[in-house]
Amino acid sequence: MRVRRARRTAPRPLAAALSGLATAACLALVGTATAGASPVTDASVTVSTEQPEPVGPPQDGFPAALGYSLLHPTAVPSGADDWACRPTPAHPRPVVLVHGTFENRYANWAGLAPKLKEWGYCVFALDYGGSGSSPVMATGDIPTSAGQLAAFVDRVRNATGADRVDLVGHSQGGLMPRYYLRHLGGAAKTAHLVALSPTNHGTSLWGLGLLARAFPGGDALFGDSCRACTQQVAGSDFLTALNEGGETLSDVSYTVIATRYDEVVTPYTSSLLRPAPNVVNQIVQDHCPLSLTEHTDISYDPTATRLVLNALDPAHAQRPDCLP
Template identity: 55%
Template structure:
């Protein structure tokens, strides 16, 4: 693409970004993330589908409860309508939380500062451990929810309480959002507006202060097994290889390497992709793993 064609393409994109920035600024009051939200409604809804049942006791076959961590703009129920029942049907005790809520913004979570969200995860893991009697949990997270637990593991003592972290399309090293984040440079003050009103978004932009601190000194901590499950068709956590982790106990998987016809993108890999589901279960129970195919 020539220089002038790039300029024309950029100009066509600017109104959409300007509208998004303006909408965020108008809709969000200048507030910080609230404390852990009331989870009673989510608990009731999920329990009716077989998860968030605090009377569940892990079996000898699956001795650790699984904590599901939704992605940005997701919530504890909708993000897991496919995968949570999949785990329950296989005998796991399954739990999910809402985190990162901004006051006045219902339904859509994961917008608060990620460091604060990690504290909410820490409290929730303790709640699950107390209810189930399990010494450790396994965590499966989608998008931000696959990356945010790494802060908990690294800085909040989570490594002693977590056996494995499985990330479905996690934003481990940030995202360019298919190049759209670069447009912020052309709007003076736009990045500051987004950081002020939706810090959970800007914390995930490539090169953010949050990600710089998170990844300093290595991607992983000892004692935790890490699995990253990605799709090459991801249009949100881009480039998709930036999702991968480096470390001694890490497995990075691309679903198309297991099933070339898999067309899942960023959302469907966590909601409907049985290839990703099967590989996630393999990561939770590697001693009984079976080949993942189409």
């Protein structure tokens, strides 16, 4: 809560704020880490149910979640990846969480995953686009990452017996599934894509560079080592090909949740999809004018969280929270 109050009273550049806070969180966690902890081999797409990966605690803010993930790079967010979970009639579709560039499933979803589980959803989260031994993921070629998502969704469907899933993604995690839907047969297996600050129309190198500096090790991967970065620059061949001929498919619903204070996707309107009967574009500040949530913390923002819940279950939509 201390972090959120400070940011709402005095907005600061993303890199300066997150780097300092994440470093502090990491140093605090180092003192409590067990000396005998051993690394766990990543199997984000083919993880064995007999050897479950470590589950991290719920978090209420991004810096603490990032700090934890630096020490536990294969951690699963609390509430996610219960392969024995079976959907209920109230929530018949599993929710698959897709993290953003330089992030990982824990850092991105340690707040939302346990809430979704509490509200009765079967929740699953994958790491993709990088090495399982690194907390910095989603830097690889986007079509290749979409193939990893395709395999993960198939595993979720086989485990739960569900015909279709709902996807909730952040940043690249809101863009990459669109390739899966269009080119890898995902539209037949997905009912709804809910995207938080997605890079649908790209952003600038400045925005991506700012994002890289917010993650320890991100700078080293930026540029030629981050294929996904160049593919998300506005005007890239990848984005041009993905968006031409229509940005959406008629048999999938789309919800975009953006923030006016996005410092990575610039301008923030680049997140929005073209209007269509199956598209809902929402801005956090339209529901909470005082909100200063920005790119990396939107998945922890209470207003955005309620908008996600409303999108997944519109029949029980509630007025979004607007907390100081």
